[in-house]
Amino acid sequence: MSTRPATWSDAVALSVGTFTIVPVRPPTSIDKRSAGRAVVLSVAIGALIGAAMWGVVLVFDLGWEQPFISALAAVTFSTAITRGLHLDGLADTADGLGSRRSNAEGVAVMRQSDIGPFGVAALLLALLTQVSCISVLGSSGITWMLIIIQAAARAAAVLACQRRVPTAKPEGLGGWVAQSLGRTSALLVGGLLVAAAASTGLLPGVSTNDAVRLVVALILGWSAASLLVRTCVRRFGGITGDVIGAAIEIALTVMLVVAAATAF
Numbered sequence: 001m002s003t004r005p006a007t008w009s010d011a012v013a014l015s016v017g018t019f020t021i022v023p024v025r026p027p028t029s030i031d032k033r034s035a036g037r038a039v040v041l042s043v044a045i046g047a048l049i050g051a052a053m054w055g056v057v058l059v060f061d062l063g064w065e066q067p068f069i070s071a072l073a074a075v076t077f078s079t080a081i082t083r084g085l086h087l088d089g090l091a092d093t094a095d096g097l098g099s100r101r102s103n104a105e106g107v108a109v110m111r112q113s114d115i116g117p118f119g120v121a122a123l124l125l126a127l128l129t130q131v132s133c134i135s136v137l138g139s140s141g142i143t144w145m146l147i148i149i150q151a152a153a154r155a156a157a158v159l160a161c162q163r164r165v166p167t168a169k170p171e172g173l174g175g176w177v178a179q180s181l182g183r184t185s186a187l188l189v190g191g192l193l194v195a196a197a198a199s200t201g202l203l204p205g206v207s208t209n210d211a212v213r214l215v216v217a218l219i220l221g222w223s224a225a226s227l228l229v230r231t232c233v234r235r236f237g238g239i240t241g242d243v244i245g246a247a248i249e250i251a252l253t254v255m256l257v258v259a260a261a262t263a264f
Contacts, residue, residue: 006034015041018173019154020049021083036180039161042154043189050150053078057134057143071134074146075127086252089245090126091119093228096242097235106236107168126253133253133260145214145259148200152193152218153252156225158186160247165229166238174241193218213262221255 010027015038017024027034053074060070079087096110098118109116115123137143158181167178197218201211225247232243 006031010034011037011041014038019045020081032180035176039157039177040185042157043151046154047147047151049078049081050146053146054143057138067135067138070138071131074134075131086245086248087123089242090249091115091123092242093246094118094122102235103237110242126249129253130256133256136260142210148197149255153248155189155193156222156247156251157244158189159226160229160239160244162186168236168238168240174244178239213259217255217258220258221251224254225251
């Protein structure tokens, strides 16, 4: 790894190479600044994934007209394009919390290669909930919400990587990105996403109620992710890469539930 200062191109390479299966040239230098930038850039990657999922739903609706099948295809696509990275973090974090062990012992449970019963249950519940909710969004003709919801779910990583949030272990991806961002980054990213959600009410065919429920979904999703992060800090002494992935999946699932629960 080069000793030169990391640049934005390094951050882009780190973000794309870490959060997607898209092949890119590895960054030549990594530091805390570029790691933080990579986390922020993952929000834009989330928006692109959400747009692609919307496209998958539209394509499958042309052939089957079965919202559940279309939703299943969309979730399969998002899992494949991200290599299931965040889902893996969700499973490992669930096992760590379910073990009732604290600090280093709990982190050791998360680092094990196998998945325990808590991890399996968390994966099944999250995936079934996400597919079901996207199916409802498709039935209501508001699958476009996935663009903002997927972006906003990645913003949970921005919240988790604040400098005030300690890290449970210095090594690994979690060690690089932990404590890499300040409060200004979180406020800016969150503010832009809320503004984007609210402004959808100005688009043709989008009701004010749709925009309001999207804003509420974002706020509740971030609240759930923040609760998870605080719980993990209390139990394990800080966050890990697995906790960051779990926060993203928790935020995504809660946002989809809120959006789908008020879709009719």
